[in-house]
Amino acid sequence: MTGEYDTDLLLRVPPFPGKRTGGMTGSRPRSTLDRASLSEILEGLRSARVGGTYWARQPILPPAPYIVLRANSTAQAAEMLAQAQRRQDTPGLMLWLPQGIALEEAPEGCVVVLGDADPWHMLSGATALWADGEDEAAFIAAVLGVRLRLFGTERRFAPLAEGGTEALEIIARQLLLEPDWTDPFTGAPCPVERIIGYCAEWRRLIDANRPIAAAFGFGEWKKETVDALLWGGTQAHTAFMPAKPDRLDTLPPDAAVALWKARVPAPFLAACEASPHPVHEVEDGFIRSVGLGADCVPPLSIIVDPVGVHYDPSGPSGLENLLAQHTFAPELLERARQLRALILESRISKYGIDETGPLPRPGGARTHILVTGQVEDDRSVLAGGGDVRGNLDLLRRAREAEPEAFILYKPHPDVLAGHRKGQVPNADALHYADAIVGDQPISALLDMVDGVHVITSLAGFEGLLRGKRVSTHGTPFYAGWGLTTDLGAIPDRRGRQRTLDELVAATLLLYPRYLDPDTGLPCPPEILIERLRSGTRRENTPLVMLRRAQGNLRRLFSGLGLRA
Numbered sequence: 001m002t003g004e005y006d007t008d009l010l011l012r013v014p015p016f017p018g019k020r021t022g023g024m025t026g027s028r029p030r031s032t033l034d035r036a037s038l039s040e041i042l043e044g045l046r047s048a049r050v051g052g053t054y055w056a057r058q059p060i061l062p063p064a065p066y067i068v069l070r071a072n073s074t075a076q077a078a079e080m081l082a083q084a085q086r087r088q089d090t091p092g093l094m095l096w097l098p099q100g101i102a103l104e105e106a107p108e109g110c111v112v113v114l115g116d117a118d119p120w121h122m123l124s125g126a127t128a129l130w131a132d133g134e135d136e137a138a139f140i141a142a143v144l145g146v147r148l149r150l151f152g153t154e155r156r157f158a159p160l161a162e163g164g165t166e167a168l169e170i171i172a173r174q175l176l177l178e179p180d181w182t183d184p185f186t187g188a189p190c191p192v193e194r195i196i197g198y199c200a201e202w203r204r205l206i207d208a209n210r211p212i213a214a215a216f217g218f219g220e221w222k223k224e225t226v227d228a229l230l231w232g233g234t235q236a237h238t239a240f241m242p243a244k245p246d247r248l249d250t251l252p253p254d255a256a257v258a259l260w261k262a263r264v265p266a267p268f269l270a271a272c273e274a275s276p277h278p279v280h281e282v283e284d285g286f287i288r289s290v291g292l293g294a295d296c297v298p299p300l301s302i303i304v305d306p307v308g309v310h311y312d313p314s315g316p317s318g319l320e321n322l323l324a325q326h327t328f329a330p331e332l333l334e335r336a337r338q339l340r341a342l343i344l345e346s347r348i349s350k351y352g353i354d355e356t357g358p359l360p361r362p363g364g365a366r367t368h369i370l371v372t373g374q375v376e377d378d379r380s381v382l383a384g385g386g387d388v389r390g391n392l393d394l395l396r397r398a399r400e401a402e403p404e405a406f407i408l409y410k411p412h413p414d415v416l417a418g419h420r421k422g423q424v425p426n427a428d429a430l431h432y433a434d435a436i437v438g439d440q441p442i443s444a445l446l447d448m449v450d451g452v453h454v455i456t457s458l459a460g461f462e463g464l465l466r467g468k469r470v471s472t473h474g475t476p477f478y479a480g481w482g483l484t485t486d487l488g489a490i491p492d493r494r495g496r497q498r499t500l501d502e503l504v505a506a507t508l509l510l511y512p513r514y515l516d517p518d519t520g521l522p523c524p525p526e527i528l529i530e531r532l533r534s535g536t537r538r539e540n541t542p543l544v545m546l547r548r549a550q551g552n553l554r555r556l557f558s559g560l561g562l563r564a
Contacts, residue, residue, distance in 0.1 A: 010136055010175045011195050013184060013521065014055040014202055017227040017237045020520040024184050024195055038169055041176060041193060046143050048200035049120040052136055055206045055233035056116040064125030066092035066111075072132045074101050076151055080130050081107060096122060120144075133157055139175060142168050185516055185527045205513060205522055206233040208304070212280055213255030214239045214247070216272075217263035225298045226282075228522055229513045230258055245271035258282050258304060262379055280306045285512040286458060287348065287525060287532075300528055301514045310511075311380035311456060313475040313491050322506040323481060323498055336505035340465050342526060346533050347443045349462055353532055354443035361448060362435060363406025368449040371398045371433065372442075372459040373411040376422040384456040385474040386488040391424050395432040397473055397487070398453040409433035410445060410459075460484065461507065464500060478503060 013024060045051060067090060071077035077097060084090050085107060095106055099115035106112045113122070119137045123129060129141040129148055133155040141148055142160040150161045159167035176192045183190040184198065209232040218226060218240055230238040241247045243264040248271055251257070256278040261269060272279055285301025303310065303319075310319040328336075347354040361368055373391040374381050381388075388394055395409060409429050414420040416438050429436055437445060442459055446452065452463035456476040463470045464483055472479040472486055479486045480494035481503060508525055516523035517531055 009179060010051045010139065011192070011199055012053075014206065014233065016202075016521055017231055018224060018520040019228070020518070021184075024181055038172060038177075041196070042143060042168070042172055044193060044196050044200075045176075048196055048203060050196060050199035050203050051140055051143075052119040053116045054118055054120060054199070054203050056118050057234045058118050058121040058210065059113045060111075061122070061125055062092040062094055062109075062111045064092075065127040066094050066125060067128045067130060068094050068096055068122055068126045068137075070096045070129060070131040070135055070137050071101070072098060072135065072152070074103060076132065077101065077103055079151065081110075084130075091127060094122070094126075136175075139171055142171070184521060185519060185523060201524070202522060205229070206231065209233070211256040211278065212238075212258050213251045213277075214241045215258040215282075216241055216243045216247075216268065217260030217282075219263065222298050225300055225515050225517075226302060228520060229302055229515055230282075230304065243268040248272065248275050248277060251277060253277075256280050256306065261309075278306060280304050281309045283309060283311075285514065286461070286508060287343075287512075287514070287528060300517055300532075301512050301525075303512050305511075309379075309383075310477045312383035313489075314383065316493060317477070319477055319506060319511045320493065322510055323503065324493060324496065326506065326510070328502050328505050332505050332509065333499075333501045336501040336509060339508060339525060340501070340504050342529055343465060346529055347441075348529055348532060349442045354441035356441055356444050359440065359444045359448040361406075362408075366404065366406040367402065367451070369398060369402050369405040369407045369451050369453060370437075370445050370449040370459070370463075371395055371407055371409045371453045372457045373409065373415060373422055373424065374455055374457050375412050375414055375420040378420070380456045380476075381474070384476060384488075386455075388455050388473050388488075391422050392428055392432075394453065394455055394473060395424070395429060398471075399432040401453070401471060401487070402451075405451075406435075407433045408435050408437045408445065408449065410440065410442065411436070411438045412457075461503075464503070478507070 009024070011024065013019070067084065069077065069080040069084065071080055077095060081095070084093055093107070093110040094113060095103070095110055096113045096117065097103065101114070103112065119140045123137070123141055123144055123146050126141070126146050129137060129146050131138050131141070131148070131150060132152040133150040134152065134157070138148055138150060138157040138160055147163075148157075148161045150158060157171060160171060179192075181190055181192050181195050182188060183194065209230055212230060212232055215226075215230055215238050223238075223240055227238045238258075245268055248257070253276050257272065258280045259272060260282050281304070283303045283305075284299050285303055287301050288299050305318040307321060308315045308317040310317040371394060373394070376390045388397065391411070395407070398407060409424075409432075411424065412420070412422055415422040426436060442462065446459065446463050446466050446468060449468065451469040451471065452460055453471045453473065454460040454476065455474040456472070460470045460472055460476055461478045464478060470484045472484050472488055474488045475490060478484060479488065480490035482497035483500060483503060512525070514523050514525050514528045515521070516527050
């Protein structure tokens with residue numbers, strides 16, 4: 001059992017686009033488990049619906065109830081059909097055949113499916129599965145409680161046809177406990193429960209992507225990393241298309257589209273909004289990369305929201321719904337607490353890792369307040385900025401709220417890099433601020449100050465992670481849950497108290513998607529943080545250097561009063 005696609009393995013890594021490594025077998029002795037533990041493993045498998053080709057397509061099913069005839073040859077298919085037709089009580093039939101098997105004619109009313117399919121989907125309305133005795137679908141049927149009838153001379157799964165808990169547990173030990181599992185991200189030995197957990201997350205991601213037929217607004221430099229995070233399981237790659245209105249006409253009428261709204265022309269956006277296609281809006285995640293998006297450093301984390309984008313308070317979003325409605329399990333909250341500790345220990349922020357030491361407090365014993373500038377024409381500012389009129393207005397408001405404080409102003413990195421709008425002349429900024437700290441890393445600043453003032457900046461969320469008091473002058477996603485001083489308008493939809501661990505669980509564990517730059521597999525945030533700490537990254541170095549040179553030229557021309 002050395003290959004991740006070995007048919008002897010029930011749990012396998014999906015063929016994600018760009019996958020580099022990620023096998024899940026190795027060698028180590030296994031300890032025995034008691035019956036209660038094995039029962040819990042089987043329940044985890046059943047709940048996650050993983051095993052077999054769970055990423056494969058999900059064909060239209062016949063009306064339930066039906067019998068699945070899962071033949072592995074033309075002769076076996078003919079035998080199954082003949083026996084089914086002789087029965088008087090046979091409900092609907094679905095004949096499921098491997099690709100390439102020829103069948104002259106199926107009986108009337110029999111649904112025929114050729115090739116790989118998601119076995120959990122195929123069996124979801126079945127009363128029985130007729131299958132070859134070597135077919136792993138027999139085990140999945142037994143886990144689901146679907147009756148079995150087995151054919152053929154090889155009878156690996158024969159005990160399952162007799163039914164009963166004991167037979168299922170015997171086979172489960174062979175399939176789940178005898179393989180020597182290794183973690184696909186670290187290569188270290190690991191229990192099968194962790195493998196089931198990884199597969200469950202991959203299934204959740206793939207199922208969320210199944211409705212998406214095409215993706216628009218993605219630059220070439222983003223596609224390599226975004227591809228796996230938008231992949232719906234049945235195609236070799238995500239269908240990235242040019243943002244032209246006529247391309248929408250080529251899609252099925254009910255198909256969804258993934259859209260990076262800020263990167264598509266207004267006429268195409270209008271065509272999307274007028275079309276019947278549901279929009280899944282895509283944005284950078286909250287732990288993104290080492291380097292700026294404006295410098296064309298590709299994202300290693302994205303958000304895909306079919307409800308509404310998280311930074312627009314005019315309507316709900318998937319993140320807002322999680323915070324308003326979700327019940328967080330204790331183990332998820334404990335994981336959120338540990339993730340927050342890992343972030344603080346690793347000194348990571350959205351665009352990188354702070355490798356500097358602690359900063360001195362230039363204002364002595366005075367209260368220190370950090371004011372973070374933003375890109376003034378960024379969609380988060382335009383949608384959630386309220387009546388704040390840019391970065392200078394934010395500084396003025398912060399000084400009014402903190403008249404005795406030592407205020408440090410940090411311009412946004414994209415503005416400093418010369419790529420985006422929002423520059424405040426130093427003399428104007430220093431009318432309200434005591435110091436400008438554009439060259440200081442955000443993590444070190446947040447560690448040093450007592451509080452943060454933002455419009456909608458993610459720095460406010462990062463301040464909460466560090467236990468700082470945070471004042472919001474706009475309406476960011478983390479405002480309105482009882483954790484911030486809210487000076488902007490808060491939608492009535494929020495209106496409930498949440499703990500910091502609940503906010504972290506929703507924002508960093510349940511909502512975003514992460515890609516491991518080493519294996520090319522979707523991964524948990526903890527893995528991405530460890531990769532970034534170790535220096536592993538993905539970027540087109542010549543393109544990044546070109547973008548940085550362009551930004552330097554813009555800053556030079558701006559300083560001379562010219563336009564680049």
